[in-house]
Every structure is written in C-alpha cells, then in structure tokens.
Amino acid sequence: MKSTGIIRKVDELGRVVIPIELRRSLGIEEKDELEIYVEEDKIVLKKHKxxxxxxxxxxxxxxxxxxxxxxxxxxxxxxxxxxxxxxxxxxxxxx
Incomplete structure (x- = not known):
C-alpha cells in the first residue's frame, strides 16, 4: 500500500474528507458510491461498480x-x- 503522507481527522459525525488530489487520480466524483470494508486492521474505500x-x-x-x-x-x-x-x-x- 502506497503512503501519501496525507493525514485527516475524523469529525464529530465520523466523516473524513478525501483530498481532491486522490479523488481526481482515482476518478471519484461527487455523489459516487464507495464500498467500505475492512482488511485486517485497515479500513479500505473502493469506488463501487x-x-x-x-x-x-x-x-x-x-x-x-x-x-x-x-x-x-x-x-x-x-x-x-x-x-x-x-x-x-x-x-x-x-x-
């Protein structure tokens, strides 16, 4: 897994902002659905197809x-x- 060096805090509602650079590079647009799952001790977000x-x-x-x-x-x-x-x-x- 490649580290980006970007750190974000979880807000009081449990939200985390995905930086625009990452969204652009992965083709994630506003209103796109993301799959959320766990691999060992990692939370993984994946663009839903x-x-x-x-x-x-x-x-x-x-x-x-x-x-x-x-x-x-x-x-x-x-x-x-x-x-x-x-x-x-x-x-x-x-x-």
Missing amino acids: QNKTCMITGKQSNENVVLANGKIVLSHDGAKQLLDEIQNAFSIKTE
Missing part, C-alpha cells in the same frame, strides 16, 4: 438493464428467455 451481470445468462455488460430497485439484472437475451418462460409458465398467449 454496480454488478451488471445478467441473472439468466451470466453475461456482464454495461448495456444490461437493472430492474426492481436493483434486485434484477437482465441482458437482452436473458430478458427474452425469461419472457418466454413466464409466458409458458402462465399460459400467456401473445398476439
């Missing part, structure tokens, strides 16, 4: 669609396959 893996086909793509408040991720092929299965399971006929 939404998992856009289709639940049906397993295909990962930024073109996949996220539905139901993030509970369902579908690719075009996965959506078609799911639609076919739903129509068959519920005996829905398309005209």
Whole structure:
C-alpha cells in the first residue's frame, strides 16, 4: 500500500474528507458510491461498480438493464428467455 503522507481527522459525525488530489487520480466524483470494508486492521474505500451481470445468462455488460430497485439484472437475451418462460409458465398467449 502506497503512503501519501496525507493525514485527516475524523469529525464529530465520523466523516473524513478525501483530498481532491486522490479523488481526481482515482476518478471519484461527487455523489459516487464507495464500498467500505475492512482488511485486517485497515479500513479500505473502493469506488463501487454496480454488478451488471445478467441473472439468466451470466453475461456482464454495461448495456444490461437493472430492474426492481436493483434486485434484477437482465441482458437482452436473458430478458427474452425469461419472457418466454413466464409466458409458458402462465399460459400467456401473445398476439
């Protein structure tokens, strides 16, 4: 792990400011989501990348669609396959 020599204090609400130089170098913008996790005795912040893996086909793509408040991720092929299965399971006929 590379040391930056930058030290920040935690405020009364538990917040720490990430210096602009680090945000710029890591591509972290205002309103970006960060994952927070612990590795041994370290707190790690990582820019969150939404998992856009289709639940049906397993295909990962930024073109996949996220539905139901993030509970369902579908690719075009996965959506078609799911639609076919739903129509068959519920005996829905398309005209």
